[in-house]
Amino acid sequence: MELVEKIFETRELNVNMGPQHPATHGVLRLVLDIDGETIVKVTPYVGYLHRGIEKLGESMSYFQALPLTDRMDYVSAMANNIGYCIAVERLFGIEVPERAKFIRTIVGEMARIANHLLWLATHALDIGAMTVFLYCFREREWILELFEMICGARLTVTYPRIGGVKNDVPAEFLDSLWKFTEEFPTRIPEYETLIDQNRIWLKRTKGIGVISAEEAVNWGLTGPTLRGSGVPYDIRKHMPYDAYDKVDFEVPIGTEGDTYDRYRCRMMEMRQSNNIIRQCIEKLPPGPIMAETPNFTLQPKDKMMPITHPTKEHAFYIIEKACKGCGMCLRACPAKAIFGEKKQPHKIKQDLCLGCATCYVTCKFKALTIVPGGKGFPEEKLAELAVPPDKVPEDIKKAQEYLVKHFEFIKRGPKVPQGDIYIATEVPKGELGFYFISDGSGKPYRMRVRAPSFVHAGVLPRLCVGHLVADVIANIGTIDIVLGECDR
Amino acid sequence: MKTKETIRKIVKTIFFIEIIKGLALTLKRLFSHAVTIQYPVERRKIAPGFRGQHALAKDVEGKAKCVGCGLCATICPSQCISVGREKGKVSRYEIDTLRCIFCGFCVEACPYGAIVLTENYEYSGYKKEDIYLTREKLLFNWDKFMAGKKGEEYFKRFWRPMSEDFETPSIQAIWRGRH
Numbered sequence: 001m002e003l004v005e006k007i008f009e010t011r012e013l014n015v016n017m018g019p020q021h022p023a024t025h026g027v028l029r030l031v032l033d034i035d036g037e038t039i040v041k042v043t044p045y046v047g048y049l050h051r052g053i054e055k056l057g058e059s060m061s062y063f064q065a066l067p068l069t070d071r072m073d074y075v076s077a078m079a080n081n082i083g084y085c086i087a088v089e090r091l092f093g094i095e096v097p098e099r100a101k102f103i104r105t106i107v108g109e110m111a112r113i114a115n116h117l118l119w120l121a122t123h124a125l126d127i128g129a130m131t132v133f134l135y136c137f138r139e140r141e142w143i144l145e146l147f148e149m150i151c152g153a154r155l156t157v158t159y160p161r162i163g164g165v166k167n168d169v170p171a172e173f174l175d176s177l178w179k180f181t182e183e184f185p186t187r188i189p190e191y192e193t194l195i196d197q198n199r200i201w202l203k204r205t206k207g208i209g210v211i212s213a214e215e216a217v218n219w220g221l222t223g224p225t226l227r228g229s230g231v232p233y234d235i236r237k238h239m240p241y242d243a244y245d246k247v248d249f250e251v252p253i254g255t256e257g258d259t260y261d262r263y264r265c266r267m268m269e270m271r272q273s274n275n276i277i278r279q280c281i282e283k284l285p286p287g288p289i290m291a292e293t294p295n296f297t298l299q300p301k302d303k304m305m306p307i308t309h310p311t312k313e314h315a316f317y318i319i320e321k322a323c324k325g326c327g328m329c330l331r332a333c334p335a336k337a338i339f340g341e342k343k344q345p346h347k348i349k350q351d352l353c354l355g356c357a358t359c360y361v362t363c364k365f366k367a368l369t370i371v372p373g374g375k376g377f378p379e380e381k382l383a384e385l386a387v388p389p390d391k392v393p394e395d396i397k398k399a400q401e402y403l404v405k406h407f408e409f410i411k412r413g414p415k416v417p418q419g420d421i422y423i424a425t426e427v428p429k430g431e432l433g434f435y436f437i438s439d440g441s442g443k444p445y446r447m448r449v450r451a452p453s454f455v456h457a458g459v460l461p462r463l464c465v466g467h468l469v470a471d472v473i474a475n476i477g478t479i480d481i482v483l484g485e486c487d488r
Numbered sequence: 489m490k491t492k493e494t495i496r497k498i499v500k501t502i503f504f505i506e507i508i509k510g511l512a513l514t515l516k517r518l519f520s521h522a523v524t525i526q527y528p529v530e531r532r533k534i535a536p537g538f539r540g541q542h543a544l545a546k547d548v549e550g551k552a553k554c555v556g557c558g559l560c561a562t563i564c565p566s567q568c569i570s571v572g573r574e575k576g577k578v579s580r581y582e583i584d585t586l587r588c589i590f591c592g593f594c595v596e597a598c599p600y601g602a603i604v605l606t607e608n609y610e611y612s613g614y615k616k617e618d619i620y621l622t623r624e625k626l627l628f629n630w631d632k633f634m635a636g637k638k639g640e641e642y643f644k645r646f647w648r649p650m651s652e653d654f655e656t657p658s659i660q661a662i663w664r665g666r667h
Contacts, residue, residue, distance in 0.1 A: 300651035
């Protein structure tokens with residue numbers, strides 16, 4: 001007998017799952033130790049999609065780094081953008097106009113619906129229900145088309161801006177969105193008809209990946225993954241941002257803390273999001289969509305010089321008396337049209353001048369001036385016409401001031417106060433936090449992202465151990481991870 | 489009461505009620521319109537302001553608006569734009585489309601309204617050079633996709649921010665009630 005046990009002794013098998021696996025939602029690699037069909041140990045390996053977004057953010061200005069956040073959680077890019085913008089706004093004390101807040105809430109909730117639809121589609125597909133996949137993408141397509149209507153992109157939207165949003169929403173958008181909110185509640189029961197009572201779905205989800213409320217909190221779970229265990233924690237309720245304090249909504253919670261409860265939570269959340277959108281559309285106030293903060297937002301284009309007074313018609317001229325020969329304009333000129341020795345008055349070669357006004361922007365000694373309508377005039381005539389920059393006509397002076405600010409904002413970066421802040425927002429996946437340290441330069445000294453997917457990927461060993469191999473797939477689906485956000 | 493529940497449960501289990509319901513939904517869908525688009529034959533209607541391939545704008549006289557100040561190259565997060573000047577003219581303006589992330593910041597940064605993103609999204613090629621945009625290609629794109637009223641409307645609607653974004657404009661979309 002002993003001999004038989006020795007020969008037929010079960011050995012743990014070491015299996016690699018991923019990183020190229022269609023059901024791991026990206027490039028997650030799991031090393032499974034399995035005893036027959038039962039999981040003994042799971043070790044997740046992350047980092048296959050690491051692009052260094054946090055470090056990249058430190059080499060870009062606050063304005064520039066916004067598209068990076070699109071590429072974190074690409075399934076709900078809009079929510080990521082909003083989280084980033086809110087963190088920067090709170091850091092520098094920017095007050096966003098009411099209308100922009102409502103628009104952000106609308107698009108944020110649209111992103112939540114789009115995200116949950118994709119989650120449901122892929123989760124059901126992984127477990128084996130393919131039909132739901134097709135139905136979910138039908139509605140998701142509608143939302144993506146609405147995104148395209150307001151910002152010109154479907155997935156990587158880059159729609160919110162620091163201090164507001166990029167575009168105002170057109171009336172057709174509101175009409176189309178209202179139609180969506182009327183139709184969407186009739187579509188949710190369709191998905192539920194397909195899987196809610198389905199015996200295969202119940203067998204695959206009930207009692208799988210159970211985690212108690214206390215344990216879920218200890219593991220740092222957030223979002224629907226936490227609420228499935230019965231903890232009513234929602235940042236939209238507890239620390240309202242944007243317009244969430246002006247709308248009524250409930251936070252759906254589960255009881256058992258298993259895969260099925262988390263599925264129910266997300267389904268209820270879609271209904272709540274739909275409600276929030278409807279309330280926001282009705283309450284959408286008229287008003288500005290951008291905050292007036294010259295240090296953080298771009299200048300209005302129609303007040304800026306090339307539009308009010310086309311620079312190509314004017315000539316730029318250096319007043320000899322005022323020029324100290326510092327060489328700032330010489331170095332800044334993109335066309336290399338400025339000549340001169342150090343500490344000697346410089347000269348502009350008029351036939352080389354592009355008329356871009358970079359030199360005017362850089363000069364600190366009021367030596368560079370503008371001669372209205374002076375393009376093509378000879379040097380002597382320009383010297384005759386030139387007046388110090390503070391004596392040029394008022395409207396040109398004002399338009400130029402705007403241009404100067406615009407150039408300074410882009411070329412040198414904004415002047416910002418020092419400080420640090422951690423701001424969390426409720427993205428569809430959970431709590432997305434941004435931590436910034438500002439050292440006063442135009443770029444963040446440190447940008448740190450608390451990605452919910454990363455924390456959720458850590459709980460996989462706890463959820464999977466003791467279950468069968470097939471349940472690993474259900475567990476990856478239920479925690480709703482996107483590896484773009486996990487690895488950053 | 490309890491027996492009724494049990495009977496119902498047994499009936500459900502034996503007759504696959506919930507699965508029949510699901511199949512009925514699929515059957516119902518069979519008679520409705522298809523939502524898919526047969527791509528090369530049919531094409532989606534692209535929303536105005538779509539962020540596709542780039543173009544360099546021309547003014548009324550047909551000259552390029554770009555003066556070569558290089559703001560677009562400075563703000564570009566993926567650093568895919570390079571500008572060269574010679575003798576007071578823009579001699580080189582190149583966009584490496586393979587690097588571009590289509591965020592549209594170049595459009596917002598340009599104070600001259602010289603660069604736009606067109607609605608063209610079909611520009612695949614066999615070689616890198618095919619999709620590398622030079623100044624000539626960019627100006628050609630303007631004539632092909634944006635010339636005339638379309639370009640004017642683009643700047644009116646999508647070249648932001650304008651001063652009306654900082655104030656309350658007279659015409660603004662608000663909820664008009666149910667239709």
